[in-house]
Amino acid sequence: MNGLSLNHFLILGALLFSVGVLCVTLRRNAIGVLIGIEMMLNAANVNLVAFSRWHGHVDGAVYAIFVIMLAAAEAAVALAIVLNVFHHSASVSTDDYTEMKG
Amino acid sequence: MTPFLPLLAQETAKLEMSSMPDLSRMLPGGLLCLMVIVILVVDLVRGKGPSALYPKLSMGAIAVAFLMVLFGTVKAGAVGYGGFPSLDPDALSRIFKLVFLATGFVTVLFVERSRQAFGREAEFHVILFGALAGMCYLASATEMIGFYLAFETVSYTGFLLAGYKADDRRGAEAGTKFVMFGAVSSAVMLFGLSLVYGFTGSMQFAVIAEKLAAAGSQPALVLAAIFVFGGFAFKAAAFPMQWWCPDVYEGSPAPVAAFLAVASKAAVFAAGLRVLTYGGVSGSAPALSHLMGHDSSIVQTILICSAVATMTWGNFAALRQSSLQRMLAYSSIAHAGYLLMTASVIGTDKLGQEAMAGIVFYFLIYLVMNLGAFYVVTLMRRDAGTADISALRGMGRRHPVLAVSFAIMLFSLTGLPPTAGFVGKLQLFWPVVAKGYYLLAAVGLVNGAVSLYFYAKPLREMFLAAEVEGEETRLAPDGVDLAIVTAFAVPLVILGLFGWGNVTQMAMDAVARVP
Numbered sequence: 001m002n003g004l005s006l007n008h009f010l011i012l013g014a015l016l017f018s019v020g021v022l023c024v025t026l027r028r029n030a031i032g033v034l035i036g037i038e039m040m041l042n043a044a045n046v047n048l049v050a051f052s053r054w055h056g057h058v059d060g061a062v063y064a065i066f067v068i069m070l071a072a073a074e075a076a077v078a079l080a081i082v083l084n085v086f087h088h089s090a091s092v093s094t095d096d097y098t099e100m101k102g
Numbered sequence: 103m104t105p106f107l108p109l110l111a112q113e114t115a116k117l118e119m120s121s122m123p124d125l126s127r128m129l130p131g132g133l134l135c136l137m138v139i140v141i142l143v144v145d146l147v148r149g150k151g152p153s154a155l156y157p158k159l160s161m162g163a164i165a166v167a168f169l170m171v172l173f174g175t176v177k178a179g180a181v182g183y184g185g186f187p188s189l190d191p192d193a194l195s196r197i198f199k200l201v202f203l204a205t206g207f208v209t210v211l212f213v214e215r216s217r218q219a220f221g222r223e224a225e226f227h228v229i230l231f232g233a234l235a236g237m238c239y240l241a242s243a244t245e246m247i248g249f250y251l252a253f254e255t256v257s258y259t260g261f262l263l264a265g266y267k268a269d270d271r272r273g274a275e276a277g278t279k280f281v282m283f284g285a286v287s288s289a290v291m292l293f294g295l296s297l298v299y300g301f302t303g304s305m306q307f308a309v310i311a312e313k314l315a316a317a318g319s320q321p322a323l324v325l326a327a328i329f330v331f332g333g334f335a336f337k338a339a340a341f342p343m344q345w346w347c348p349d350v351y352e353g354s355p356a357p358v359a360a361f362l363a364v365a366s367k368a369a370v371f372a373a374g375l376r377v378l379t380y381g382g383v384s385g386s387a388p389a390l391s392h393l394m395g396h397d398s399s400i401v402q403t404i405l406i407c408s409a410v411a412t413m414t415w416g417n418f419a420a421l422r423q424s425s426l427q428r429m430l431a432y433s434s435i436a437h438a439g440y441l442l443m444t445a446s447v448i449g450t451d452k453l454g455q456e457a458m459a460g461i462v463f464y465f466l467i468y469l470v471m472n473l474g475a476f477y478v479v480t481l482m483r484r485d486a487g488t489a490d491i492s493a494l495r496g497m498g499r500r501h502p503v504l505a506v507s508f509a510i511m512l513f514s515l516t517g518l519p520p521t522a523g524f525v526g527k528l529q530l531f532w533p534v535v536a537k538g539y540y541l542l543a544a545v546g547l548v549n550g551a552v553s554l555y556f557y558a559k560p561l562r563e564m565f566l567a568a569e570v571e572g573e574e575t576r577l578a579p580d581g582v583d584l585a586i587v588t589a590f591a592v593p594l595v596i597l598g599l600f601g602w603g604n605v606t607q608m609a610m611d612a613v614a615r616v617p
Contacts, residue, residue: 010300017293024286033282040289047296055303060296063247063305067292070254074288077258078281081265085274094282 009050017043030082030092034075041071127181127191130167130174130199134235137163138228145224153223157214160227161207164234168203171196180244187306188248195242197462197612198372201469202237205365206230208473212357215583216480226266230361233259237365241372245305246295249373253291256369257284257337260362264354276353283346284336291333297326307377324400331404337370340438341411348419351431356483359427360476363434368465371441375458375613378448405446410545413439417552427479427489429556430472433515436553437468443546444530447537455613457533460526463609467526467597471514474590478508481583486576491560493576496569501577503584505564507591512557514594517550522597529606 016039023036045064052060086092140163141156148155176196180187209230236255243249261284265277299305301323302313314323336343351359378401416436423429441464447457479489481504486493497505514523527550534543569575579587597605 013293013296020289030278030282034285037285037289040286041292044289044292044296047293047300051296051300051303054300057303059305060299063250063299066247066251070251073258074254074285077261078285081261081274081277081281084265085271085278088271088274 006050006054009046013043013046013050015043016040016046028093028095030085030094033094034078034082037078038071038075041067041074127174127177128189130170130203131235131238133163133167133170134231134238137231138235141224141227141231145228156223156227157210160210160230163231164203164207164210167234168200168207171199171203182245182248186245188245189239189242190244191242193612194375194462195238195372197608198241198368198465199238201368201465202234202241202365204469205361205368205473206234209357209361209365211586212360212473212477212480213355215477215586216355216357216484218355218484226263229259229262229266233263233361233365237369237372240369241376243373244307244376246299246307246310247305249307250292250295253333253337253370253373254288256366257288260284260366263358263361264350266358267355270353272353273355276350279346279353280350283343287333287336287343290329291336294326294329294332297322298330301326327400328404331401331408334370334374335408338367338374338438338442339412339435340442341408341415344412344415344435344438347435348428348431351434352425352428352489356427356476356480356489359431359479360473363430363476364469364472367434367438368469371445371461371465374445375448375461378445379450379454379458402446405442406539406542409439409442409446410542411439412436412442413546413549415439417549417556420556421552423556424491425489426482426491426494426560427476429491429559430475430479433553433557434472436549437472437515439549440464440527440530440546443534443542446542447533447539453533453536455610456529456536458613459606459609460529460533462612463529463606464526466605466609467514467522467594470590470593471511471521471523474511474587474594475508475515477583477586477590478504478511481577481579485578491563494560494563495567496575497563497577498565499569500575501579501584504577504579504587507584507587508564509561510591510594512561514598516554516557518554520595520598522594524598 020036020039020041020043023039024033027033027036045067048060048064048067050060052058052064082092137160141159144155144159174196176191176193180190182188210227213226233256236252236259239248240252240256243252261277261281264280265273267273298310298314301320302310304310304313332343335341336346339347351363354362413436416432416434416439420429420432420436423432441461444457444460444464448454448461449457482489482493494505497508510521514521517523517527531543531546534546
């Protein structure tokens with residue numbers, strides 16, 4: 001595979017996952033958090049497809065297709081809910097979601 | 103003729119040869135999926151506007167599914183297409199399905215009784231059926247794809263239900279917090295699952311358990327176990343993923359909070375029990391709980407740490423709550439802690455099976471007492487417009503039936519005799535003590551004592567606090583309300599005094615897999 005080994009893909013996956021986690025924890029914008037979540041999901045996808053190729057069967061690749069489908073559904077649900085809260089507070093900043101505490 | 107078609111014919115023949123799955127065994131779940139479509143179509147045909155039709159339709163369908171599960175025969179072996187077994191509707195999943203369906207039925211009843219305009223009524227029922235179907239599949243998933251699909255179905259429908267009241271600021275906020283935490287934890291879990299797949303090269307839990315036991319201790323596996331646990335902890339509202347729980351339970355409508363607290367938690371424990379013991383209970387393969395090959399495995403360590411943190415956090419945070427709905431949220435976190443404590447001793451031995459039966463048994467009781475308590479919250483929000491505990495003041499004199507029934511539920515949640523909660527706690531603590539984890543059991547007992555304090559708060563308001571002139575309780579339960587709370591309270595006493603042998607036996611049968 002042109003000098004590319006499983007490890008390269010796993011490192012890519014781990015990096016993508018770390019970027020996603022950073023994005024989720026540091027972003028104060030709800031949309032930004034959602035983008036971070038997409039990165040984390042796709043980091044898992046990279047792992048799944050790489051492992052699938054390495055093991056020599058399609059299970060992991062099939063799993064990745066399901067994950068892509070679920071990620072789309074998740075984005076739809078999450079955006080609908082964020083849009084709804086935006087109607088109430090005119091803000092997508094997670095700092096403003098402080099109606100309930102304690 | 104092109105060479106393509108014969109090939110296709112060959113493939114089709116092969117598919118038929120590889121034994122079509124026995125779909126009749128998946129009928130209850132199928133019925134729930136069908137109801138999603140039926141309600142959508144009914145909504146299209148009859149147009150907008152509220153209708154008494156949906157609750158009746160929903161309750162009828164859930165009751166039919168319940169009876170199908172209850173009287174359906176349980177056979178061994180998983181079902182799936184093309185030699186890829188993915189769902190095992192066994193005895194363990196059966197008992198959990200009964201819990202989900204009963205909770206679903208009661209939730210529809212609560213929504214109906216709350217006389218709250220939910221808006222877009224049909225969609226609420228569509229989402230509820232989606233959630234129930236997801237839970238039924240989650241309880242019987244035996245491989246990762248089916249498991250993840252069902253898990254996410256339960257999650258997404260939960261997000262939608264929590265944020266369902268679009269005109270309510272708190273509801274919207276609850277939905278947002280739920281979806282953020284939920285999506286992050288599911289992404290973390292997925293990453294863990296991808297590592298597990300990489301190590302074992304299989305999607306089947308049974309194969310994974312075998313391979314992991316052989317692999318022994320490896321840093322990446324420890325990481326994967328922690329990540330996967332993150333996903334479970336989120337749904338179970340256990341430490342360190344419990345932060346969403348109080349806000350979501352407080353912000354959602356009371357019936358939805360009840361549904362999430364009971365059915366959603368039961369669903370993740372059903373899946374967790376299967377993952378923990380896969381291959382272990384039947385004795386054919388080592389259990390996943392013995393990941394490290396020693397007595398104290400990494401999974402067990404994670405479970406114990408989380409259990410201690412969860413119950414302590416839940417109970418102590420509940421102490422300073424003034425809203426009953428929020429207090430019940432913390433109480434539900436604390437209960438997740440007790441259940442995790444017992445989950446840590448699950449294993450292949452007799453004690454491990456008793457622990458599993460204890461968890462199943464506790465869910466049957468938890469269903470009754472927690473739903474009952476949430477019904478009181480539903481009534482409070484309906485009549486008094488608040489879930490504040492002070493709204494209960496003077497209930498003991500004005501509505502003694504309601505007050506006494508609620509007191510029984512609170513006693514049961516605390517775990518005091520002679521209620522069913524006591525029997526349930528006994529069965530949760532016994533395997534832990536018998537295994538010799540005295541310190542863990544002691545932490546649990548101290549927590550139980552702490553919980554007595556905050557469960558007593560509503561009791562004090564109802565029976566002891568003096569009524570202020572002109573501020574009498576606004577709760578006005580009618581005959582149906584009283585019948586419903588009594589129906590929740592009476593079984594708790596009956597179960598607590600006698601007859602719990604049968605239920606214990608039911609739980610034991612459920613965990614002793616069909617041979």
